[in-house]
Amino acid sequence: MTRRSRSPNQIRADFSAAMSAMYRTEVPAYGDLVKIVGQTNVTVLNSPARDALNLTPDEDTTRISQERHGAIRLGTAAELAMMARVFRVMGMHPVGYYDLSVASVPVHSTAFRPIARADLAENPFRVFTSLLRLELIADAALREKAQAVLDRRQIFTETAIALTETAEANGGLEDGDAADFVREVLETFRWHPEACVDAETFAALIKAHRLIADVVSFRGPHINHLTPRTLDIDAAQDGMIARGLPAKAIIEGPPRRTCPILLRQTAFKALDEPVRFPTPAGGWHDGHHTARFGEIEQRGAALTPKGRTLYDQLLAEVRAAVLPAADGTNTAEYDAKLAEVFRKFPDDWRKLYDQGLAYFKFAVTGMPPPGTPQDVAALLDAGVLTLSPIIYEDFLPVSAAGIFQSNLGDEARDRVQPVSNQQQFEAALGVPVADEFALYDALQADSLAACLRQLSGTTSSG
Structure with missing residues (x-):
């Protein structure tokens, strides 16, 4: 056996x-x-x-x-x-x-x-x-x-x-x-x-x-x-x-x-x-x-260094104004301040991508119309590509x-x-410990490259 x-x-x-x-x-x-x-x-x-x-x-x-x-x-x-x-x-x-x-x-x-x-x-x-x-x-x-x-x-x-x-x-x-x-x-x-x-x-x-x-x-x-x-x-x-x-x-x-x-x-x-x-x-x-x-x-999108810097700045701003008490006596005040300050962080997937704040995976969901520029933004606008967040694993x-x-x-x-x-x-x-930003960056780059290869092959065969 x-x-x-x-x-x-x-x-x-x-x-x-x-x-x-x-x-x-x-x-x-x-x-x-x-x-x-x-x-x-x-x-x-x-x-x-x-x-x-x-x-x-x-x-x-x-x-x-x-x-x-x-x-x-x-x-x-x-x-x-x-x-x-x-x-x-x-x-x-x-x-x-x-x-x-x-x-x-x-x-x-x-x-x-x-x-x-x-x-x-x-x-x-x-x-x-x-x-x-x-x-x-x-x-x-x-x-x-x-x-x-x-x-x-x-x-x-x-x-x-x-x-x-x-x-x-x-x-x-x-x-x-x-x-x-x-x-x-x-x-x-x-x-x-x-x-x-x-x-x-x-x-x-x-x-x-x-x-x-x-x-x-x-x-x-x-x-x-x-x-x-x-x-x-x-x-x-x-x-x-x-x-x-x-x-x-x-x-x-x-x-x-x-x-x-x-x-x-x-x-x-x-x-x-x-x-x-x-x-x-x-x-x-x-x-x-x-x-x-x-x-x-609860896990959300992994943030780029730019996104992480913005996150850290906003969290520091919140905690400078309201430091949460361990006994929960100022929970409502802290939560309100947190929500107010984080309005500066875009809450839209496409904006997060366009502003380079988070990492994403891509999928091919259509054929590019004739004359569509071969850049990511144009392909997303045309619905040829869609994106979804890379989950934060850390x-x-x-x-x-x-x-x-x-x-x-x-x-x-x-x-x-x-x-x-x-x-x-x-x-x-x-x-050495691995750099988490490098790992997420590679995941995004590999996903996009695979989609572009797929599109290139589809366009050539068509």
Whole structure:
């Protein structure tokens, strides 16, 4: 009997599904989120709102129900380097560098995800992966203790490491090994309530920063949220509130728009979960920890550097006027200011393209009338070409930090941290991170070139 090889896309889809099943068991409210998002997406896809979103038929709609992103926090350079190898088996590559220290979160990060258009269409699973910056612990003795704890732990099973090496040596995994790989790697992300530090050390780490305590105190980088994608985050937010979930008051990111851009996200606040701390006598001391939360997201068009600059300027203008309060007391004021300021950002697909603010895919939908100039604008005007947005596959530093802060408490908001260093991060990672703008630019260029070749062949044969 011939043994079949399993593609990275298939392994990634298997792992995403396994992660979702595990997280549903560990955090039952996540199951509520999935139901809310599923119901919302069905409603949108069966309403006129679907046409306004201008999604690429099939490519952008078939992936939505299975789409997830996760987030993990690693403690050492060695853990990050090994995680990169594991994700590579799943066809996931590091894209972008995120400095969260500017938002008082002591990590720097990247997003592991597929990068080719066909791979994204098949399964766009992505994991926002952060590396802890222990040097930001001011107490030298506590910093050394934390480092010693991290140096002792091994977050990957021996089998997961061995199968990663097998995949690297053989250029992939056969079906049986792929199933074992998914099962073993899942153990790295599983929640373990038994801490590996005592309660006193945990309290000291909490005082240094809640996120530091979360990374250092446990056996591995438990997934701290797993995010489904909705096509209408405002409706999904209403659904969360209706089900009694403690939803955030503010939806992070741009305001509601006819033509969605970048990323909007919201969450229910982190769970207070029971944990156990080891005692000197060899027993356990009961305690609690706040770490994991439920998040949903709505993804819009990827913005060009010009578009991203405009977005950043407008968001800065909003926050200079109204800084959203964590308790939601000024939600209405913030939302009103956000909508007012973002009127300066065009809310029309063609204007976004003409002004070079967003990236697009193209499709041939007609024959050019005689005399039509062979430029993109003329072909769009004639209906020969149509465009649809390239979905933003990445993350927003301000948005991500906002979610983290809201779940870590207000005391973290005003701390000033040194700026992270991309070269330091990439040295730990072992490879450079990809430039997300270059990836989106290539997707747009390839799509347009394919359409122009098609038109050229049609015109020649005619």
